[in-house]
Amino acid sequence: MGNRQRALENLVLNTFWKNKRVLLTGHTGFKGSWMSLWLHQMGAEVYGYALKPDTKPSLFDQLQLEQKILHRIGDICEAETLAAYVTEIKADFVFHLAAQSLVLRSYRETLNTWNTNVMGTAHLLEALRKVAHPCTVVVVTTDKVYQNHESDHAYTETDSLGGIDPYSASKAGTELVVGSYRSLFAQENLPITLASARAGNVIGGGDWCENRLLPDIARALMQGKSIETRNPSAVRPWQHVLEPLSGYMMLAQMMTTDKTLAAAYNFGPEPRDNRTVEDVIETALKTWPGVYHANVDAAAPHEAGLLKLAIGKAQTKLGWQPKWNFETAVANTMIWYKEAAAGRAALDITRDQIKAYEVA
């Protein structure tokens, strides 16, 4: 049986992660909360490091993760505190998700964005270097790391890095930090395998961040208000949160047996699922009807208009494949918010969706 096939089967059977020590930075955020629960359900010992949840509600609280995983509330910019935790945990796997993750906020908190996304990553990798414990590391960046030409081209991993807004540019900076530390670990013969993962626009229930499309839709519907959208014709590679998370885990798992896989990978949807903001809203309203207005703001800060991601490398090298198409991803996201708004426990909804994804 080939590595790829074995990885796939292990992921499906949930056996690989049992008893693995996993450090997850950013575990109090949207993706980190889904990932903490999923890894916990697969039997991993999950250790988190992040700031306190900063949304109300927060998925971290809704999934009762305080009772399920071990974690430390801390700032990745505080190098000594972070290094002490990394030394204490000595994880076999590290998934680095902690970041200032919002484009519009990056215009307001520009230095914090650079500091968290670039120096925070450097502090983590430096701490791992000092500990020198054998481990496999996946640093999460974004589809926005590419120099965006506003063309129909789907970006591949060899395209130039860039970024106009501070978030995108800082994440391109994160990639440079990762590339440099990968060479450094090799030069120093350290047993650390390091990759980066560039995911598309992630959607899913329990995202409560400001100025993100699906949370904005859900908030408007819950309050019986009209949905206002800034940029209806913007095209993005939408995908359900479980898709990139499965990619991150598969990449980490496969790197344990094949270290040559340590590189950068895009994780996004099939080409037909690169869709407009308006498509997202219309599809969302099929699950939860409401009204919306396009409210184009010409004075708004710059955000990319057209962004497509090529996923051939993850498909060929890892055997990774998106499982839920655009309609299913949007429908499951809206079902999550609608059921939660009706009083169903978020933990039950999330568990059901993880189960459905595993079956798919």
Ligand SMILES: NC(=O)c1ccc[n+]([C@@H]2O[C@H](COP(=O)([O-])OP(=O)(O)OC[C@H]3O[C@@H](n4cnc5c(N)ncnc54)[C@H](O)[C@@H]3O)[C@@H](O)[C@H]2O)c1
């Ligand atoms: N959501 C998306 O559409 C998307 C798409 C591509 C990539 N990403 C990337 O995935 C990762 C997770 O995204 P998310 O949507 O869960 O974001 P989020 O904003 O919900 O969560 C961010 C997490 O990082 C932590 N964090 C922020 N600053 C920190 C600091 N100084 N010290 C320690 N922890 C800090 C927060 O506490 C939180 O746990 C980020 O790296 C983001 O850039 C997200």
